[in-house]
Amino acid sequence: CDEKDIMNPVPQTSLQGTFLFDTPERVLGQVNGMYAGLKVGNFFGGRFPMLSDIRGEEFINRLQNVFTGYDAWNHTINSGSNDALTTWSSAYATINLTNLVIDGLAAHPNVVDAATTAQYVGEAKFVRALCYFSLISFYGQPYVKNQGASPGVPLRMKGEASPANNNLARSTVAQVYAQIIKDLDDAEAALPLKYSSDLLNTTRAHRNTAIALKTRVYLNMGQFDKVVTEAKKVVSDATPYKAATGVAHQLQADINTVFTSSYTTTESIFSMPMTELDNISGQSSLGYEYNLNQEYNLNATGILGNAQWRTGDSRRTMLRASGTTMYLMKYRKANPYLDYVPVIRYSEVLLNYAEALARQSTPDLAKATAVLTAVHQRSDSGYTFPAATTSSATALTNAIWVERRIELLGEGFRSNDLLRNMLPIPSKGTAPSITSSQPEYIFPIPNAEISSNKEL
Amino acid sequence: KVTEGENSPLPGVTVLVKGTSQGMTTSADGTFTMECAPTSTLVFSFIGYSSQEVPVNGRSSISVKMGADTKQLADVVVVGYGTQTKEEFTGSAARVKGDAVKDLPVQSFDQGLAGKATGVSIGQPNGVLNNPPVIRIRGVNSISLSSYPLVVVDGVPINTGNVAGSSTVANNPLGDINPADIESIDVLKDAASTSIYGSRAAAGVILITTKSGKAGKPKVTYEGWAGVTRAVRLPKMLNAEQFMMIKNEAVLNSKILSGNANNASVASELFFPMYNADGSLVDTDWYKEVYQTGFSQNHSLSVSGGSESTKYYFSTNYSKQRGILKTNEFSRKAVRFNVDHKLTSWLTLTANANYNNTLNASPNTGSLEGNAFGLVGSARLAWLSAPNVPVYNPDGSYNLSTANTLGMGNNQVSSNFYNPVPMLDLNKYTSENDHILGTFAADFHPVKGLNYRISYGVDRLKIENVTFQSGVHGPGYPSGNATNTSIAANNWDFTNTLTYNLTVASKHSIGLLAGYDRQKFDNAAWGATRSNSADIFFNDFQGSYGTIIPANNALNERALVSVFGRFTYDYDKKYFLTVNFRRDGNSALGAGKKYGNFGGVSGGWSLAEENFYRNSSLAQVMTGLKLRASWGKIGNANLTNWYGSLSLYNSGLYGSAATWAFSQGGNPDLGWETGKQTNVGADIGLFNDRIQLDLTYYRNNVDGLILNVPQSPSKGIPNNAMLMNVGSMYNRGFEVGVTANVLESGKFSWNTNFNYTFNKNQVTALYGEGTEIVGTTSATAETSNITRVGYSVGSLYGAKTDGVNPENGQRIFINREGQRVQYNHAVPSGQSRWTYLDGSAAPAISVSDYQLLGNALPKFYGGFNNTFRYGNFDLGVNFTYSGGNYVMNGSKGTWRDQRFWNNTTEVLDRWTTPGQKTDIPRVVYGDLLSNGSSFPISENVEKADYIRLQTASLGYRVPVQLFGAKSGISSVRVYTQVFNAFLITKYSGTDPDISSNGNSNLTPGVDKNSIPQGRTFTFGVNVGF
Known part of the structure; x- marks a missing residue:
């Protein structure tokens, strides 16, 4: 055999970068690769929503295992903790994938047509925005604390593949939010109205996905008027609330449908798909943590006992009792773990909308109540909100927050809902409460970043 | 006659x-x-x-x-692509005869080298069978690449390391070689000797020569031994009563400290007894359930003989060894055939072939690299499982909880760990080798002194890994899953050498060697995992399952293409010179960096041959004196990642859609690490060479270290690191070997060998000002080591502690500012767990407070080997020793953890009353931090100095007359032996040699949740016919 050949072996199971833009299929593969970056176990595949939930007060840690989030639950995360590093790394690894796609498409303009290129760039910006939003809500002080004047995270906007550029200073929280909004606005303009299948509509970003995420981002920023503006694009004026253009998002009659029988209905705006060949198992899997391995049970003094959540509520069918202890079984398909992980659900958009309606400069309490009621009555049709809870913006907001805890339990919202409102994290079990002035209120920037990025 | x-x-x-x-x-x-x-x-x-x-x-x-x-046999040194007499050899090497390892109760010969070769440090990482030992020749010579020496068997460099790629089963391919087949082991240490192997020689070279036939009557030898192995130095754990007392005290302390002393809704105790049917307290000794007395046997039979023209050696071996842990087994069936045929006066053919089948079976021990924190490791389960719960329920079923963990009986807490007994009973982890090692060579010698050799060697290793995890309990719950993986490691080596030896004017001896070598490694692995077993009846991959997904697929190739040469010259056996050169090409390096030139030069002066010396009075005492010096340049590109220089994208799935994503940041400029070694020494013989001294000083400067340079995680580079040639370090040291025929009087004789190596390792540069490399135990589970400029590689790293506060029983830490900070695990809501000694809130101790806690590499090591004979009796007493380093006794953190885990009896000395001085903090339920279970603390750093009686054996040569002439028996020796007899050390863990991170350079000296070593007693017999 020829010496030159054996000295230059070509890997047969990986692709060298130079061949990446040879075919349109490989470009599409890279677009799917960005979503796959979101889906890793340490990110939206399971660990990220789990960390957000267990920092709040709804769950009790049973086994004191730092590999299943004990540090986050107990607020003992430090800059050397695994969860501080893996969340950070997973988000930035995905950001780099989006930047490489954006840079690569610009460098190889003729592999796919201009319209497709624009769509792919839109998808990349959506994914990048979701990553930065995840980072800033974990590692940055709340926007509302000082209108984003606090230090945020480094804004990486170029693809990185070489040893250069280790150093980059942190942008402010406001700068990061501005970039998120810019990316989402661009994405909204570039993304298709819909795809060819329910599966694609649920697992890739289309226009309404970008809009839906904007309602969440603006809510975090306390810019309620803008939440309303965005929400109106995807929520009709009259019931049943639905999106008039693009994918026709609306609530399903039974919430169980979304979690057990069909993961790709119009209620699921954006979810992480799971298949036998591609699923998240083990200690980052939500089904493993909450149900199979019983790492966490529901806190008896958390939302579980709230009067707004009555026994007949169909959302209680997603709980299970073992003795007197209650467990969440929203994610129940084990070995393989095939439950999709929801990232954006239509009920969240409705609750974002309702909260903004109640908190905007000129509150619309009637409309807010109607939207809130639509979410609640879907699962407990006989329930009406007492007048006392809907008569003032403050009371209504509180009712909406309670509703979020019921509706979105185990979907990764609790920590952010406390932090965006500067509320203390309540104590639970043996874990203490944490106020917004304590350093434990947010995650520390990981040590690995501090030691190699000299401009932090 | x-x-x-x-x-x-x-x-x-x-x-x-x-x-x-x-x-x-x-x-x-x-x-x-x-x-x-x-x-x-x-x-x-x-x-x-x-x-x-x-x-x-x-x-x-x-x-x-x-x-x-003896002169002819003993004085040969096997060097790369040839041999030299000891007289001619001017480099630095150590030789161990096969006899020294053939009777040892080990799986592979390398485990038996401890203390036998000067400059060679062998550490057995734990008592898991066939676990590759940690071998370091003159220190750690790389940071990110392998520091395992190159092993060459009969001229063919072979695959080494833990080849199974299994995280559960150890599989050292050197265990495929029957130690009784080994004629000699030569360890090349200095660059002038190793540079003939160019780029692969940085960690030293071990040359194995297998036995070949000798002309004469066929000689038949049988060697056999049988023995038992038991775990030693296991710590004593609390019994059920003590366990409940300590844990309930911790529960009550937690209640009080968290301000709930008068809160009836907070439990005061959580641990309660269970009773057997006969009314006795359930008091489980988990050691009895997990450990065993392992019985082993080994049998070898060989036949050798031949005529002047054809010589042969044939052998077969059966070995079945059981470890200290239940279900840990090693078995080997091997055959070897060597033949050497002189076809004509100018052509000789040599062939040797070794086939063996080796089966490694092991439970998950938690003791292999990356496993220290598993929920399934037998070592940890035996330690932490609650003693007040039974193994089985009264109905005979396993004691399990509804959450698939160990049932906690009447205790009102849950465990996230498994019941170790069903894990041992129901799960299966094996790694089986079919290994063919063979060479075929032809030597043409048309004229005297000239020889052309063409040789083809194969090292074909087929490994089958089988994993079955039962759906009844453990990691396969509830589906039951089976993973089979097939790995083919193909390695061929084609070598051409031309040698010419010439003596001119009777005093000038000249030797020339030129060669061309081409070696190729092809590794392919494929496998699948089947899960959702149709019925718990199925225990094998081949059963019926609902799901199958691909697993462990890989395809890799690597090639080395080299030319090399050697020139040797001596004048009158007084002045010696050797020059080596090799040009190596290695496919794993960057496009323009694949080829490198290496070489060395060495010289010697045999002073004792000089007339002026012979006539001096010194010559009366110092009968032999030879000075030698060498310098050489060698490389290292032992990349475990054969495509490390390439930027790669991997394909995967997003649900069911195909993906491509950045998977490896490649460095196209990736080149060799370069080591420059200087070696100066003297061989001295005293009193007619009755005492032989071998003194050597060496220094090895390594430049262009290939480092996995950390990248800012915010860049999003896969694994947050890229391979680059930066950094440098050195090893400096000296070696002393003393071999003496101490006493020879009548029937009594005493021979001794003492060897000592001092080595200093220091990192002199990393990847920039103020940079350091953090080493983690078990993937990223725990930061345990640091590599820093000015210190040795992989120093221990963690939080500094300062005992226990006698006032309140809290662990005192020292933060980065040098302030004392104490930790209280249970505090009233809103208060800080971390306080200064005055009680004011303090920031939590984190990685930024970590400090360097001690050097983890031995500074000195060696052996002291003695053979006594009296008549037909022989007694061997071999010690090994090592020291100057520290070990992180991480297992101690486990033993003192205040979650639901059981503790060692040391915890009985915990703090209970103000003013009490103790090193065990007040027990507070849930406290995982104060004792170093959550992150490493200096309290658990201990000196690792030890002396070990590695082997002691007593043999007796039975007079053959007893058997009569007709029996054909020509010699019989019976012996009894103890291996790892005892250890003298202040180290309080199981063994200071333990390495939870295996052979890793960056994380030595960590003893975390590993099983201990075993002590083996054997009885054996050697019979010659």
Whole structure:
């Protein structure tokens, strides 16, 4: 055999970068690769929503295992903790994938047509925005604390593949939010109205996905008027609330449908798909943590006992009792773990909308109540909100927050809902409460970043 | 009659009448009859024995005892692509004879080298069978690449390391070589000797020569031993009563400290007894359930013989060894055949082939690299499982909780750990090798002194890994899953060498070697995991399952293409010179960096051969004196990632859509690490060489270290690191070897060998100002080591502690500012767990407070080997020792953890009353931090100095007359032996040699949740026919 050949072996199971833009299929593969970056176990595949939930007060840690989030639950995360590093790394690894796609498409303009290129760039910006939003809500002080004047995270906007550029200073929280909004606005303009299948509509970003995420981002920023503006694009004026253009998002009659029988209905705006060949198992899997391995049970003094959540509520069918202890079984398909992980659900958009309606400069309490009621009555049709809870913006907001805890339990919202409102994290079990002035209120920037990025 | 050894007859000896051509050979019983003049002299000669001249002096019957030509055997040094006499050799090497390892109860010969070769440090990482030892020749010579030496068997560099790629089963391919087949082991240490292996020589070279036939009557040898192994130095755990007392005290302390002393809704105790049917307290000794007395046996049979033209050696081996842990087994079935045939006066053919089947079976021990924190590790389960719960329920079923963990009985807490017994009973982890090692060579020697050798070697290793995890309990719950993986590691080596030896004017000896070598490694692995077993009846991959997904697929290739040469010269056996050169190409490196030039030069001066020296008075005492020096440049590109220089994208799935994503940041400029070694030494013989001294000083400067340079995680580079050539370090040291024939009086003799190596390792540069490399135990589970400029590689790293506060029983830490900070695990809501000693809130101790806690690499090590003989008895006593380093006794953190885990009896000394001085903090339920279970603390750093009685053996040569001449038995030796007899150390863990991170350079000296070593007693017999 020829010496030159054996000295230059070509890997047969990986692709060298130079061949990446040879075919349109490989470009599409890279677009799917960005979503796959979101889906890793340490990110939206399971660990990220789990960390957000267990920092709040709804769950009790049973086994004191730092590999299943004990540090986050107990607020003992430090800059050397695994969860501080893996969340950070997973988000930035995905950001780099989006930047490489954006840079690569610009460098190889003729592999796919201009319209497709624009769509792919839109998808990349959506994914990048979701990553930065995840980072800033974990590692940055709340926007509302000082209108984003606090230090945020480094804004990486170029693809990185070489040893250069280790150093980059942190942008402010406001700068990061501005970039998120810019990316989402661009994405909204570039993304298709819909795809060819329910599966694609649920697992890739289309226009309404970008809009839906904007309602969440603006809510975090306390810019309620803008939440309303965005929400109106995807929520009709009259019931049943639905999106008039693009994918026709609306609530399903039974919430169980979304979690057990069909993961790709119009209620699921954006979810992480799971298949036998591609699923998240083990200690980052939500089904493993909450149900199979019983790492966490529901806190008896958390939302579980709230009067707004009555026994007949169909959302209680997603709980299970073992003795007197209650467990969440929203994610129940084990070995393989095939439950999709929801990232954006239509009920969240409705609750974002309702909260903004109640908190905007000129509150619309009637409309807010109607939207809130639509979410609640879907699962407990006989329930009406007492007048006392809907008569003032403050009371209504509180009712909406309670509703979020019921509706979105185990979907990764609790920590952010406390932090965006500067509320203390309540104590639970043996874990203490944490106020917004304590350093434990947010995650520390990981040590690995501090030691190699000299401009932090 | 001609005899040898213990008066056994020696057939085939040539007997010549001196000065004539009259001669004959001895018959099968060693006798000969010939006619000759009574004044003549007979010359007896036989290969491998010293020739003797015996004057007849008119006798009619002459008995001659032939002595082995020890000079000829002992004084050869196997060097790369050839041999040199010890006299000619001017580098630095150590030689261990096969006999020294053949009877040891080990799986692979490398485990038996401890203390036997100067400069070579061997650490057995734990008692898991066939676990590759940690071998360091003159220190750690790389940071990110392998520091495992190159192993060359009969001329072919072979695959080493834990080849299974299984996180559960150890599989050292050197265990595929029967130690009894080894003639000699030569360890090349200095660059001038190793540079003939160019780019692969940085960690030293171990050359294995297997036995070959000797002309003469067929010689049959049987070697066998049987023995038992038991775990030693296991710590004593709390019994059920003590466990409940300590844990309930912790629960109550937690209640009080969290301000709930008067809160009836907070439990005061959580641990309660269970009783057996007979009313006795359940008190489970988990050691009994997990550990065992392992029984082992080993049998080897060999036949060797041949004529002057054809020599052969044939052997077979069966070994079945059981470890200290239940279900840990090693078995080997092997055959070897070596043949050497002189076809014509100018052509010799050599072939040798070794086939073996080796089966490694092991439970998950938690003791292999990356496993220290698993929920399934037997070592940890035996320690932390609650003693007040049973293994089985009264109905005989396993004691399990509803959450698939160990049932906690009446205790009101849950465990996230498994019941170790069903794990041992139901799960299966094996790694099986079918290994063919063979070479075929032809030597052409058309004229005297000239030899052309062409040789083809194969090292074909087929590994099958089988994993079954039962759906009843453990990691396969509830589906039951089976993973089979097939790995083919193909390695071929094609070598051409031309040698020419010439003596000019009787005093100038010249040797020339030129060669071309091409070696290729092809590794392919494929496999699948089947899960959702149709029925718990199925225990194998081949059963019925609902799901199958691909697993462990990989395809890799690597090639080395080299030319090399050597020039040797000596003048009158006084002045010696050797020059080596190799140009190596390695496919794993960057496009323009694949080829490198390496070489070395060494010289020697045999002072003792000089007339002026011989006439000096010093020569009366110092009968031998040779000075030698060498310098060489070698490389290292032992990348575990054969495509490390390439930027790669991997394909995967997003649900069911195909993906491509950045998977490896490649460095196209990736080149060699370069080591420059200087070596100066002297070989000294005293009192007619009764005492031989070997003194060597060396220094090795390594530049262009390939480092996995950390990248800011915010860049999003896969694994947050890229391989780059930066950094440098050195190893400096000296070696002393003393071999002495201490006493020889009548039937009694005492031979001893003492060796000592001092090594200093220091990192002199990393990847920039102020940079350091953090090492983590078990993937990223725990930051445990740091590599920092000015210190040795992989120093221990963690939080500094300062005992226990006698006032309140809290652990005191020292933060980065040098302030004392104490930790209280249970505080009222809103208060800080971390406080200064005055009680004011303090920031939590984190990685930024970590400090360097001690050097983890031994500074000195060696062995002290003694052989005593008295008549037919022989006694061997071999010590090994090592020291100057520290070990992180991480297992101690486990033993003192205040979650639901059981503790060692040391915890009985915990703090209970103000003013009490103790090193065990007040027990507070849930406290995982104060004792170093959550992150490493200096409290658990201990000195690792030790002396070990590695082996002691007592043998007896049974007089063969007992068996009668008809038995054909020519020699019998019976012996008994103890391996790892005892350890003298202040280290309080199980063994200071333990390495939870295996052979990793960056994380040495960590003992975390590993099983201990075993002590083995054997009884054996060696029989010759």
